[in-house]
Amino acid sequence: MKLTATREDILSPLQSVIGVVERRQTMPVLANVLLSARDERLSITGTDLEVELMATSTVSVQSGGDITVPGRKLLDIFKALPEKTSVTLSTEGDRVSLRAGRSRFTLSSLSATEFPLVDEINAQQTLTVAQGEFRRLIDKTHFSMAQQDVRYYLNGMLLETEGKSLRAVATDGHRLALCETELAERAKSPQQVIVPRKGVLELQRILGTEGNLELAVGTNHVRAQVGNVRFTSKLIDGRFPEYGRVIPTNPSKVLEADRDALRHALQRTAILSNEKYRGIRLMLRPDLLTLQAHNPEQEEAEDQIEVSYKGDELEVGFNVNYLLEALAAIDSEKVEIGLTDANSSCLIRTPGATAARYVVMPMRL
Amino acid sequence: MRSTGPARAILHVDMDAFYASIEQRDDPTLKGKPVIVGGTAGRGVVAAASYEVRKFGVHSAMPMSTALRLCPHAVCITPRMQHYQSISAQIFSIFREFTPVVEGLSLDEAFLDVTASQALHGDAVHIARAIKARIWQATHLTASVGVAHNKLVAKIASDLNKPDGLTVVTPETTRAILDPLSVRRLPGLGRKTGARVEELGIHTFAELRRAPDAVLWPVFGRYTHRVRERASGIDDRPVVADLEEKSISAEDTFSTDIADPARLQSELARLADLACARLRRKALVAGCVTVKIRRHDFTTFTRQRRISPPTNDTRALGSVARELLALWLAGNPGVRIRLLGVGVTHLSDADQLDLFRSGPPRAASALDGTLDAIRQKFGARALTRAGNLEDLAD
Numbered sequence: 001m002k003l004t005a006t007r008e009d010i011l012s013p014l015q016s017v018i019g020v021v022e023r024r025q026t027m028p029v030l031a032n033v034l035l036s037a038r039d040e041r042l043s044i045t046g047t048d049l050e051v052e053l054m055a056t057s058t059v060s061v062q063s064g065g066d067i068t069v070p071g072r073k074l075l076d077i078f079k080a081l082p083e084k085t086s087v088t089l090s091t092e093g094d095r096v097s098l099r100a101g102r103s104r105f106t107l108s109s110l111s112a113t114e115f116p117l118v119d120e121i122n123a124q125q126t127l128t129v130a131q132g133e134f135r136r137l138i139d140k141t142h143f144s145m146a147q148q149d150v151r152y153y154l155n156g157m158l159l160e161t162e163g164k165s166l167r168a169v170a171t172d173g174h175r176l177a178l179c180e181t182e183l184a185e186r187a188k189s190p191q192q193v194i195v196p197r198k199g200v201l202e203l204q205r206i207l208g209t210e211g212n213l214e215l216a217v218g219t220n221h222v223r224a225q226v227g228n229v230r231f232t233s234k235l236i237d238g239r240f241p242e243y244g245r246v247i248p249t250n251p252s253k254v255l256e257a258d259r260d261a262l263r264h265a266l267q268r269t270a271i272l273s274n275e276k277y278r279g280i281r282l283m284l285r286p287d288l289l290t291l292q293a294h295n296p297e298q299e300e301a302e303d304q305i306e307v308s309y310k311g312d313e314l315e316v317g318f319n320v321n322y323l324l325e326a327l328a329a330i331d332s333e334k335v336e337i338g339l340t341d342a343n344s345s346c347l348i349r350t351p352g353a354t355a356a357r358y359v360v361m362p363m364r365l
Numbered sequence: 366m367r368s369t370g371p372a373r374a375i376l377h378v379d380m381d382a383f384y385a386s387i388e389q390r391d392d393p394t395l396k397g398k399p400v401i402v403g404g405t406a407g408r409g410v411v412a413a414a415s416y417e418v419r420k421f422g423v424h425s426a427m428p429m430s431t432a433l434r435l436c437p438h439a440v441c442i443t444p445r446m447q448h449y450q451s452i453s454a455q456i457f458s459i460f461r462e463f464t465p466v467v468e469g470l471s472l473d474e475a476f477l478d479v480t481a482s483q484a485l486h487g488d489a490v491h492i493a494r495a496i497k498a499r500i501w502q503a504t505h506l507t508a509s510v511g512v513a514h515n516k517l518v519a520k521i522a523s524d525l526n527k528p529d530g531l532t533v534v535t536p537e538t539t540r541a542i543l544d545p546l547s548v549r550r551l552p553g554l555g556r557k558t559g560a561r562v563e564e565l566g567i568h569t570f571a572e573l574r575r576a577p578d579a580v581l582w583p584v585f586g587r588y589t590h591r592v593r594e595r596a597s598g599i600d601d602r603p604v605v606a607d608l609e610e611k612s613i614s615a616e617d618t619f620s621t622d623i624a625d626p627a628r629l630q631s632e633l634a635r636l637a638d639l640a641c642a643r644l645r646r647k648a649l650v651a652g653c654v655t656v657k658i659r660r661h662d663f664t665t666f667t668r669q670r671r672i673s674p675p676t677n678d679t680r681a682l683g684s685v686a687r688e689l690l691a692l693w694l695a696g697n698p699g700v701r702i703r704l705l706g707v708g709v710t711h712l713s714d715a716d717q718l719d720l721f722r723s724g725p726p727r728a729a730s731a732l733d734g735t736l737d738a739i740r741q742k743f744g745a746r747a748l749t750r751a752g753n754l755e756d757l758a759d
Contacts, residue, residue, distance in 0.1 A: 173722075
């Protein structure tokens with residue numbers, strides 16, 4: 001393999017895929033990126049066996065071929081080269097040589113055949129959705145995904161198709177976020193897949209706002225082409241909980257508040273909440289919400305805001321972070337919070353809207 | 366590869382005749398008298414000997430019958446372990462006022478890495494003096510402290526001026542101080558090996574340091590190089606901090622080292638079970654599991670992993686511990702293990718309710734609850750998981 005390109009032709013695709021290339025790997029080849037050169041095109045692929053990213057760019061190929069080299073080192077070299085430098089990359093035996101001006105590097109390599117590529121994903125259907133809309137789905141739900149939960153099926157995001165709607169659901173068992181959007185055309189069949197956390201976050205990173213996204217959904221993988229990057233992720237093989245069951249359908253105590261006023265009051269009160277548990281007490285009376293927090297040092301904070309509320313008095317505790325993250329994902333001026341009692345979940349949403357819904361379980365304080 | 370960081374400042378603090386000194390302190394009539402703390406029954410051994418009785422050649426771990434033959438008028442006292450433990454905890458909390466890096470060796474002995482504490486508390490010698498003073502002030506007991514640039518030299522140093530000593534050894538003075546010492550003072554050199562070395566005509570550190578490979582190899586095998594390094598006062602083992610104070614842990618030093626992975630896993634399962642039962646007794650959940658592994662040569666490793674959601678379920682925490690040990694064993698096959706420990710940290714008692722489960726996480730699983738209840742009634746060994754069956758075979 002031999003090719004010539006400018007620094008940027010290689011740096012940019014390399015930066016797109018490096019997120020899945022980890023430094024410390026049990027399999028040495030996973031610390032490498034796969035370089036494939038043919039037909040004036042270079043594709044660079046990185047994988048962590050769960051998420052695979054392949055980015056392409058146009059280069060001048062003198063002789064085609066495939067080879068893998070240490071990803072982080074290659075990135076560091078290209079970052080350190082002067083802008084617009086012309087770089088020649090070629091294989092020499094089992095090494096890869098890189099020349100740029102008066103700089104010369106020789107990198108170790110591993111055979112391309114050792115690199116675990118996902119070839120065909122056997123798509124069952126391909127969903128077409130506006131890229132900006134899909135990004136919105138992720139933005140508004142991703143923070144509720146679990147992290148290294150023993151309930152492994154929660155460490156990702158549920159994507160569900162039903163007729164013309166595409167729904168994203170994320171939950172860590174303490175709170176849940178749900179957001180829906182319209183597909184460009186009806187889905188062939190209702191389908192539920194769980195995209196692992198890492199895949200969701202990488203996809204969020206590369207998604208733009210223009211044009212459509214074609215999401216190919218197989219039984220074990222999803223794949224999408226975003227600009228010059230091809231995204232492939234394994235799916236989590238598990239059953240997502242019946243989330244519909246835990247979304248309150250008709251909470252008895254519904255209050256409406258100014259979103260920013262509520263957020264600011266929560267942020268102020270949170271300063272003196274227990275740093276670890278972040279517990280905060282909400283005391284609801286007709287048209288008045290009192291917020292209270294204290295910490296192990298016996299420091300206390302109290303705040304009040306006016307709300308619109310007509311029901312009975314209620315006292316309930318929450319992890320303030322869960323409330324703040326839900327409020328941050330709501331973009332309306334007013335917010336509606338539906339409560340039942342101190343042991344039942346609350347529903348947070350734009351008043352009357354159903355496209356985005358947030359459910360938070362209380363804490364016993 | 367040897368670490369080439371800045372010079373370290375290591376303290377070895379050793380309480381003087383700890384148990385015996387406590388008894389003498391608590392009962393003034395024992396002051397100045399020969400006191401032996403230990404089991405008085407048939408095969409009892411000496412747990413601690415006051416300085417008055419040491420003059421007769423009595424030392425700890427000696428059979429009580431031998432001790433009493435050497436010093437028939439000694440006062441024998443049955444150990445009050447809980448009492449010693451609470452005083453030990455008091456002393457260790459003094460250590461932690463000066464540095465978080467405290468590696469306890471027993472109730473009365475610890476290594477402290479004070480390298481990073483010097484900016485705040487003054488140099489290592491200053492810290493050593495302050496610790497001795499704080500211990501005296503809080504407990505009216507004396508400690509001997511060795512100050513050096515590594516664990517080995519610090520430990521040797523603390524033993525040089527007992528009781529109530531403070532011995533400082535610098536890299537420059539190491540050789541001069543170590544060279545004339547008897548090889549018997551080299552930590553880790555047992556009585557038998559010590560005798561074999563002396564049979565070779567090697568009596569001092571200097572002689573051990575200079576002895577040719579051909580002489581040492583038959584005794585020490587592949588550890589020959591290590592032993593020669595130790596005799597030169599070279600030791601780059603880090604001080605491994607004990608599992609955090611805000612943790613619940615169970616650990617065990619085995620009567621003989623274990624290398625069999627299945628037996629190690631079964632010991633680990635038993636320890637995890639113990640730690641989890643303690644967790645449940647305190648109505649807490651844990652968000653992190655730590656496994657502590659001490660090799661036969663005292664090198665200590667810890668491996669930890671977060672667990673989410675926090676739990677006190679033996680199966681969930683135990684399986685993480687098992688994985689951590691399996692991973693370590695995979696990288697260190699066949700190594701003999703002296704001690705295993707399981708610790709749980711990131712403890713919380715806050716009751717965050719779960720969307721998909723009823724009740725708060727503090728409600729232990731039904732099986733764990735039943736196990737705890739049975740053990741409470743019939744004793745810790747009444748019932749065990751099949752995975753821990755090794756402990757029934759004992």
